[in-house]
Amino acid sequence: MCGRMAITLPHDAMAQVFDAAPANDLPNTPDYNVCPTQAVHVVTAGEGQRRLRPMRWGFVPHWYDKLSGGPLLINARSETIADKPAFRAAVRERRCLIVASGFYEWHRVPGAVPQPWYVTRSDGSPMAMAGIWQDWSKAEAPLATCAVVTCGANAAMAPIHDRLPVILSPGDWPLWLGEAGHGAAPLMRAVADVALTFTKVSTQVNSNRAVGEDLIAPVE
Template identity: 75%
Template sequence: MCGRMAITLPHQAMTEVFEATASNDLPDVPNYNVCPTVQVHAVTSAEGTRRLRSMRWGFVPHWYDTPTDGPLIINARSETVAKKPAFREAVRARRCLIVASGFYEWKREKGETPQPWYVTRVDGGPMVFAGIWQDWARGETALTGCAVVTCEANADMAPIHDRLPVILDPADWPLWLGEAGHGAAPLMRPAGKGTLSFRRVSTAVNSNRAQGPDLIAQVASGD
């Protein structure tokens, strides 16, 4: 799964990387502890134009009467995303790129405090997740929410966790955004071996209130 991330890339750099026009309500950067329900950076495409947008990290199905009317949905499993009523229309028609610098995952051992790891790309590029999004409104309350599509872990991730966000390479972006056709299902696969870099980080990030660059600094095992 993916339950926490960091984003340090400046807005101008994001617009250049994705060749996108930026909305004027983007979340502040850097943010070293991006948590569910906050606004994240997402790229959508329509009529040949890409937009860098702000979306709530938390997909709200259209039948919810309030955003908290059911479980908080921050991830969608690739194996079932095209079948579940909450997601099947979005994965056909409303796909997005969710932008991060890296994400956190926790290794859980019985009887021990979960140990956080920070995961980035080996090549230093932005971490771009396959996402789906949806507008939701009731009365005067309206929001646009998104979820990260996840898949089974690759061999590198498996010792830490059994799930992994679907991570898209630049060549994949046009297909996921619907610019290069509609057959995006083959993209919902684990990242190739050697794509990701892992480092142990401080348990300070276990608090969703923690902030600052120290959160992504490597620490020795056991710290």
Template identity: 60%
Template sequence: MCGRMTMTHPTDAMAQLFEAAPANDLPEPPTYNLCPTQSVGVVVSGDGRSYRPMRWGFLPHWYKAMNGGPLLINARAETIAEKPAFKAAVRERRCLIAATGFYEWTKDEEGNRLPWYFSRPGGEPMVFAGIWQMWGKDDPVPTCAIVTTGAGEWMAETHHREPVVLAEDDWATWLGESGEKAAPLMRSSPGGYYQRWRVDRAVNSNRASGPDLIEPI
């Protein structure tokens, strides 16, 4: 599962990386505690690629309000093609969700939540497989979710799920640009893909912010 993220790379640099036209209202980095229901930078493909903000929290069309059902920040790869909320989106509306890193939690013997920060060893951005959907009629809101899968051997030491991370060579396939099937991409990352370290429990609050949140302890 992926429930908190960071984004520290400049918007223009990310747009160039994706060869995508950036929207004017993307969230301004750096962000060290990006939480569900906030805006995240998402790449979609249509008449060319665009890099745009979306609400993190997928809203099925039948929700009558934003809080009209469970908060769907993740979509399980194993069932995504069957779930009514996701099956059309995974066929027709796949996207790339960019982040610098993300947090996961373990518990100590007393049940306290202990946060860990995950990033790439070289500091480069990671790109998650995502799905998206417009919600609402009068003023449609773009919404998205991160696709997750069972944790690989290394990630399983911390959590039983992990986000599906896409290599650059797979971006076009996930976006539906190559004509190839995207299902084989929904797999765990190889060992050594991530680096991780414990961080302060301050990040347990969704109101916390600042670069100190990702400092090792």
């Protein structure tokens, strides 16, 4: 599961890390509380040049007659993505990297307020999450939309939540983006060795209106 994220890198730094040409309308950074339906930073490949682009976080199938025409699809399960009518064409033809500094996950215990944790790569590098995307053409202009691909939690994540975004290492980016030919399917399980850091943070991030760097500050 991935239901909230933070992005702190400046646009030029993201463009350099991913060797991508940045669009002119990228979301402002830093943003410590990126929520579903907001624009996120996405890397796509094509015509010999990667692009760093904004996309709506919430994949919209072509048959939705409005943005709220069905469930909000912010995640796509790797185990079923190839079979789901909403996702199967996109995972073959329109894969992307969804860029974040980290994401939030909530540990839920019956009878208690869900406890948020902020999850980052232990090496401090940006998190490139496997994603899928497609344009939804029933808006006034085509709207690029995306979803994060998730898999079962690794051993480090399991005490907090049973799902984890598929986090790709730099050597895997070309294959996922389709630059290195076919055979990307195994990458959707390749997260066991990614070293992650888990920071217990304030429950103020439970509100989608919360803002500011304090959201990622550790608490006891």
